[in-house]
Every structure is written in structure tokens, then in C-alpha cells.
Amino acid sequence: GVLISDHNVRETLGVCDNAYIMSQGKVIESGNPDKIISSDIAKKIYLGENFKL
Template sequence: TDHNVRETLQIVDRAYLLLEGRVVLEGPSEQLANDPVARRHYLGENFSL
């Protein structure tokens, strides 16, 4: 895995967010970057691409 999520989301077409071993979100990078669940559990409220 790559722990630099900002750089990773800038180069992929789709991304998947795993939470407790399950895919909870999938979609285009921009969609995940703006999703409230992704922000709350993984990215942080101030995340931006």
C-alpha cells in the first residue's frame, strides 16, 4: 500500500476505501476525496487534492 493518499488519488482513476476489512466506498478519486465518510474515517476533514 501507499501511505501518501494525496499523491495516490491524483494518479488513479478509481479508488477503494476499506474500513475494518470491508470496502465501504469506491469510485473516482474526486468523489472519495469529497465523501464525508472517507473524510471522517481516513482523510481528515481538511483534506484536499
């Protein structure tokens, strides 16, 4: 496995099998890119409400 820490979410989610979204030192969401993109909490805290891949 490979650990990538990056803020280029579109590019990163396009090449990974699983992702973790962290906020204030805690994992707030984890899963495959489709789960991350559809997560209300990930959109609210990190991705933005209008995020599209």
C-alpha cells in the same frame, strides 16, 4: 489494471482513475478521486475533515 496499496493518499489519488477506501476489512467508499475526496464517510474515517488534494 494495477493494484496500489499505499498510505500516500495525495500522490495515489493524483494518478489513479478509481480508488477504494477500506476500514476494518470492508470497503467504505469507492469511485473516482473526486468522489473519494468529497465523501463524508471517507473524510470521517480516513482522510480527515480538512483533506485537500
